[in-house]
Amino acid sequence: MCGIIGYIGEKDIQKVLTTGLKKLEYRGYDSVGIAVHNGDSVQVNKSKGRLEELHQQLDQHSFSGMLGIGHTRWATHGHPSDENSHPHTDANKDFAIVHNGIIENYLEIKRELIEKGYTFSSETDSEVISHLFYHLYDGDMVATIQQVVKRLKGAYALGIVSEHEPDRLYAVREASPLIIGTGEEEALISSDIPAVLDHTRDIYILEDGEMAILTKDDITLLQTSTGEQLSRDIFRVDWDVEQAEKNGYDHFMLKEIHEQPEALKKTTAGRVNQERKTVKFDELQWSRDRIEQWDKVTIVACGTAYHAGLIGKHVIEELTRIPVDVEVASEFRYRRPIVNEKTLVIVISQSGETADTLAALRQSQHLGANVLAITNVVGSSIAREADEVILTMAGPEIAVASTKAYTTQVLSFYLLGIYLAQIKQTITEDYRQQLLQSILDIPNQMEELLEHSAALRRYSESIKDASSLFFIGRGLDHAVALEGSLKLKEISYIHSEAYAAGELKHGTLALIEEGTPIIALITQEEVSEKMMGNIKEVKARGAQVLGVSMQGNMDILEYVDDGCYIPESLSLVTPLLTVVPLQLISYYTSLALGNDVDKPRNLAKSVTVE
Ligand code: M6R
Numbered sequence: 023m024c025g026i027i028g029y030i031g032e033k034d035i036q037k038v039l040t041t042g043l044k045k046l047e048y049r050g051y052d053s054v055g056i057a058v059h060n061g062d063s064v065q066v067n068k069s070k071g072r073l074e075e076l077h078q079q080l081d082q083h084s085f086s087g088m089l090g091i092g093h094t095r096w097a098t099h100g101h102p103s104d105e106n107s108h109p110h111t112d113a114n115k116d117f118a119i120v121h122n123g124i125i126e127n128y129l130e131i132k133r134e135l136i137e138k139g140y141t142f143s144s145e146t147d148s149e150v151i152s153h154l155f156y157h158l159y160d161g162d163m164v165a166t167i168q169q170v171v172k173r174l175k176g177a178y179a180l181g182i183v184s185e186h187e188p189d190r191l192y193a194v195r196e197a198s199p200l201i202i203g204t205g206e207e208e209a210l211i212s213s214d215i216p217a218v219l220d221h222t223r224d225i226y227i228l229e230d231g232e233m234a235i236l237t238k239d240d241i242t243l244l245q246t247s248t249g250e251q252l253s254r255d256i257f258r259v260d261w262d263v264e265q266a267e268k269n270g271y272d273h274f275m276l277k278e279i280h281e282q283p284e285a286l287k288k289t290t291a292g293r294v295n296q297e298r299k300t301v302k303f304d305e306l307q308w309s310r311d312r313i314e315q316w317d318k319v320t321i322v323a324c325g326t327a328y329h330a331g332l333i334g335k336h337v338i339e340e341l342t343r344i345p346v347d348v349e350v351a352s353e354f355r356y357r358r359p360i361v362n363e364k365t366l367v368i369v370i371s372q373s374g375e376t377a378d379t380l381a382a383l384r385q386s387q388h389l390g391a392n393v394l395a396i397t398n399v400v401g402s403s404i405a406r407e408a409d410e411v412i413l414t415m416a417g418p419e420i421a422v423a424s425t426k427a428y429t430t431q432v433l434s435f436y437l438l439g440i441y442l443a444q445i446k447q448t449i450t451e452d453y454r455q456q457l458l459q460s461i462l463d464i465p466n467q468m469e470e471l472l473e474h475s476a477a478l479r480r481y482s483e484s485i486k487d488a489s490s491l492f493f494i495g496r497g498l499d500h501a502v503a504l505e506g507s508l509k510l511k512e513i514s515y516i517h518s519e520a521y522a523a524g525e526l527k528h529g530t531l532a533l534i535e536e537g538t539p540i541i542a543l544i545t546q547e548e549v550s551e552k553m554m555g556n557i558k559e560v561k562a563r564g565a566q567v568l569g570v571s572m573q574g575n576m577d578i579l580e581y582v583d584d585g586c587y588i589p590e591s592l593s594l595v596t597p598l599l600t601v602v603p604l605q606l607i608s609y610y611t612s613l614a615l616g617n618d619v620d621k622p623r624n625l626a627k628s629v630t631v632e
Pocket of ligand 1: 324325326327328370371372373374375376379422423424425508509512627628629
């Protein structure tokens, strides 16, 4: 949700902190701030708004020192304001802290501290932490941290600077991600890896219940509650910093849309035997007996990942005949789900840190289920806690609107479905070969599709002033429609809904009037005649329809106002192609409206709060 950076070393501290924050802005960007220990005291500069605003202030009054922390915020407690921005300090500025997460019992602590005479300057939950440090400090920082965290309930990743210790940076993790970077005479903390890659590729991943003491020459990891020293292997990051930069594209989203063919190839690599057309997952040591034990699959995820799960349901049921439920994680975790040792639970999360999905994972394990995670981030909480992991190889996804993470998640479901079907022998060898060939053809077909985006740009211009828009489709097309609609809402702020086309006449048809834009997906051959009927229904009410169909499928231009064609493929596999024009329409509409495409309002990339 929020982004934390911290640095200790000889480099220009202000530059290190602000460039690190720039890389973390996707996690939240409604306010920003830094605190630097200048050798004598702790100086803080923070403000509502984006990093540019902080830069303007720092131009007037720059900071120097060897130790500092920074924060970019996505508001949860208290609206975006200068006061609510991090870092927070106690009244004496003896301690400065940056916090990611939510302190659930902050009101109780706040009341207690106010009674003791402390005054608060913000509405945040986080400010209690800086006052607690002042209140409980006894000269020993480790012991003080232990006392402070004993009082906190909830989720917290913390970066802490103490005025008493100009040569030490402290970090604590509980249910919110935090990594430590270790370089030559320097060390860093961060919520995410890209923010430290300019300095080092050597990372320690802090686990829940752990803290770290960083000096410029040394890192000490401790169990927070006991103070026991821990040893941990360094994790070496093997992807390039350029992969997390824009590489000439105007926006990360556009770059990431164009990276999809490559991301799909990487996700397939090593998992498909091209000659025999079989799937192998070295990471899954499942025997046929083990698979036969599972009488159902439950897929749990949020947002776009949930939409990938909907495709997963179609694919697994179609190929294996195992029944599959798909649930939104925030609902799943607060019901009494029917999940047990006979269930394979699949959690999907690009970031691997989504709080609701992580909670669903833990709950499922508690109920005895085997949990497989599909995630894009090695070392994320979900990757570490799941029983098995399928890594999507999308590379870092920076734009808040998820694109390449989605298509690699969908691809993982095709591979998993085929893998299970191979073992259970539920599909013929011929069909498996045909399916795999279609999957292997997708990256080139996607490249072809991406070359024809000019017409979609024109179409986006035509819908930019619409007050509402509908996506309709049947079967797999409906699942893709849901994703198209979310993408459009997220970055264009235009209201839109996705409907199973046959459902329209049960209520929603009342909303269709002269000029209402509708995007109709017609790639599923077995229901295409039915779709034509639904298109006629909306056309009769004055809707303007863009039809998205498969080349050579049928001449949709007889029925719709505009047409867009995806390359020919097997019906089951088309979602990987159909979603691309929808991603581009969202992108170009947002662009035409002058919105901040990569950082849409009110959202953040990584949702580590409930
Ligand atoms: O990191 P996750 O995949 O768990 O994130 C889940 C959702 O928050 C995410 O997919 C969100 O819906 C995207 N911003 C959509 O583009």
